[in-house]
Amino acid sequence: MPLLGSLVAYLPTPRGHEGEVVIDPLERLVDEAVAAGASGVAVLGSTGGYPYLTAAERRLVVEAAVDAAGGRVPVVAGVGAFTTDEVIVHTIVAERAGAAAVLLPTLAYLPLTDDEVLDLVTEVAGAARVPVWxxxxxxxxxxxxxxxxxxRAAQVPGVGGVKDRGGDADELRARVAALSAAVxxxxELGCSGDVLGVEGLLAGARTWHSGLASVLPAWYVAVADAATAGRAEEARALMARLAPVAELVVRLGGPRAVHALARVxxxxxxQLPAPLRPVDDAGVRALAAAVGALGDAPVAAR
Structure with missing residues (x-):
């Protein structure tokens, strides 16, 4: 059985007027994603703005997501930090808060080498009691x-999955094919990309990780379900309808645009944490028009 399933929605981190983490909107997004059919939810990824949060805020976010999910789907928690020791601490805290898996980015100020990344993966996976993505x-x-x-990193004991990406559809398909033969x-082989991720599923990846799915879960569930069922024409047709919104989100700056679209x-x-600035009025109007043109979300065939 897959750990995460076909679609993981990556949630933003809501904040109050003083910049504090606010739980109610996060719980609402978790519930909406689960109700729409997402097979997992993730917090503290790029959409969740993990580098802008304190350790205490990170713990609060994971606890809230786990409580809201209520065991219905697995919750993945990002554990990115600059030092391996910090990553391990975040991993332990996320485990204790109930995360089913942790997500390990290669966050660094100085560019990392392959060997340094492999050391990071080995040490974190060795310390973790849940699968490391x-x-x-x-x-x-x-x-x-x-x-x-x-x-090579996927061979490390304790690694449960990879979340890969490609610069275009051809590169993503090629990477999925190569990794499918090597891991x-x-x-669990997964891919990201609010626009291209469907091509990863159609190429054989088992999981699609999407930030935009946090605010448009029914749409992304419908695309993912069609792709994993082998209904490629249907999946691509649905994605073609979603593409104007997804491409606009990319142009406006992923996490910024997800915040703006959630409000729409x-x-x-x-508020976004300073110095990040919100999407301007013209961008908000464009998002509203693009999502309005989608019409009603399709009902995923299950």
Whole structure:
């Protein structure tokens, strides 16, 4: 049985007027994602703004997500930090808060080497009591996993999955094919990308990790279900309808745009942490128009 399933929604972290973490909107997003059919939820990823949170705030976010999920789906918690010791502490705290798995990015100020990343994975996976998911996000972390290095890291005992990405559909398909042949069967192969992720599922990945699924869960569940069922034409047709929204979110800056879109859809996530600035009025209007053009969300066939 897969650990995370076909679609994991990556949740933003709501804040109050003083910058404090606010629980109610987070719990609402968890419940909406689960009700829509997401197979898992994740907190403290890039959409969740983990580098901007204190250790205490991170713990609060994980505890709230786990409570809201209520055992219905697994909760994944990001544990990124600059030092291995910090990552291990975040891992232990997330485990104690009830996380079913942890997500390990390669966060660094100085660019990491392959060997340093493999050391990080080995030490964290050795300390963790839940599966560790490897997170490939070269845009945010500046470290680019080669297929060979990611496959080596996936062999480390304690690694439960990889979250890969590609620069375009062809690269993503090629990486999924290569990793499918190289990673152990016990390691769940996943992909990210609010636009391209569906191509990873169609190429054989088992999990789609999406930030935009946190605010449009029914749409993303419908695409993921069609893709994992082998209904490629239906999956791509649904994604073509979603693409204008997803591409606009990318252009406006993923986490910023997810915050703005959540507000358009009726959930106020509060202020972004300074120096991040919110999407401007023109961007908000564009998001509202794009999501309005979607119409009613499809009902996923299960």
């Amino acid at each position: 490897l997170y490939h996000n070269p845009v945010s972390t500046t470290f680019r996993y080669s297929v060979e290095t990611l496959a 152990p069967d016990t390691v 859809l009726g959930t106020d996530l509060g």
